[in-house]
Amino acid sequence: EDQVTQSPEALRLQEGESSSLNCSYTVSGLRGLFWYRQDPGKGPEFLFTLYSAGEEKEKERLKATLTKKESFLHITAPKPEDSATYLCAVQAPNSGYALNFGKGTSLLVTP
Amino acid sequence: NAGVTQTPKFQVLKTGQSMTLQCAQDMNHEYMSWYRQDPGMGLRLIHYSVGAGITDQGEVPNGYNVSRSTTEDFPLRLLSAAPSQTSVYFCASSYVTGGRVGYTFGSGTRLTVV
Numbered sequence: 323e324d325q326v327t328q329s330p331e332a333l334r335l336q337e338g339e340s341s342s343l344n345c346s347y348t349v350s351g352l353r354g355l356f357w358y359r360q361d362p363g364k365g366p367e368f369l370f371t372l373y374s375a376g377e378e379k380e381k382e383r384l385k386a387t388l389t390k391k392e393s394f395l396h397i398t399a400p401k402p403e404d405s406a407t408y409l410c411a412v413q414a415p416n417s418g419y420a421l422n423f424g425k426g427t428s429l430l431v432t433p
Numbered sequence: 434n435a436g437v438t439q440t441p442k443f444q445v446l447k448t449g450q451s452m453t454l455q456c457a458q459d460m461n462h463e464y465m466s467w468y469r470q471d472p473g474m475g476l477r478l479i480h481y482s483v484g485a486g487i488t489d490q491g492e493v494p495n496g497y498n499v500s501r502s503t504t505e506d507f508p509l510r511l512l513s514a515a516p517s518q519t520s521v522y523f524c525a526s527s528y529v530t531g532g533r534v535g536y537t538f539g540s541g542t543r544l545t546v547v
Contacts, residue, residue, distance in 0.1 A: 331473075353534075354533065354534060356536070363541075364540060364541070365523055365538035365539055365540045365541050366476070366523070366538045367538075368535075368536065371533070371534075373533070409475065409476070411476075413534065414478060414491075414492075417466075417478060417481055417489075417491060418464050418466070418481045418482065418483040418489065419464045419466075419481075419483075419527050419529065419534050420464075420466040420478050420481040420491060420525075420527075421466075421468075421476070421478070421525075421536065422478070423468075423475040423476040423477070424475055425473060425474060425475040426475055
C-alpha cells in the first residue's frame with residue numbers, strides 16, 4: 323500500500339508562472355514529512371521538514387505547507403534554475419528512521 | 434566533514450558477478466540506510482541499520498546483503514548481480530535530536546548489470 327503519493331508526475335511551467343506540487347500521505351502517527359530537491363545525477367538535497375498540521379516553511383521561492391492528509395510545495399514566480407525533481411517522503415514505520423518516498427514530481431521551468 | 438561518501442560512482446557488472454558498494458559517513462550518525470532509485474519508482478528502501486551490529490530489511494532486500502561493523506561504514510553487497518539490479522543506489526545517514534530527524538544523502542552509485 324502506497325504511503326506517499328505525489329502529483330502531478332511532471333509539470334511544465336513558464337518562468338514566473340506560480341504553481342503547487344502535491345504530496346498526500348496515509349501513514350499514521352506522522353513523525354515528519356520531508357521535501358527534497360533532486361537534480362539529474364545527484365543525490366536528494368534537503369529542502370524542508372514539516373511536523374504538524376498547519377506548519378509552513380519558506381525558502382526563497384518555495385513554501386511548504388502541511389495538513390493532516392497532504393502537503394503542498396508552492397513555487398512562486400519560478401525560474402529555470404528551479405527545474406528539478408521534487409521528492410516528498412515520510413518516516414517509514416518500524417524502519418529505524420529510514421524514509422518512505424513518493425515517486426516525485428519532475429518540474430521543468432522554461433524561459 | 435566529508436558527509437556521506439559513496440564509492441564507486443559508476444560500475445558495470447556482468448550477470449552473476451558480485452560486488453560491494455561502499456558507504457562511509459564521518460558525522461557519527463547512528464542510523465544508516467540504502468535505497469535504490471529506478472525511473473518512475475522513486476527511492477525504495479533496501480536495508481537499514483540502527484547502529485553498529487544491527488541491520489534489518491527494507492522494502493526490496495532480495496539479492497542484497499549488508500553489515501555494519503562500525504558506526505562509520507555500511508557496505509551493500511550484491512551476491513550475484515542480475516539485470517534487474519541495474520539502478521542508482523543511494524546511501525543515507527541520519528541522526529535524531531530532540532525527537533527530530535536529520536538526513537544526509539550520498540551522491541549515489543550508478544550500477545549497470547549486463
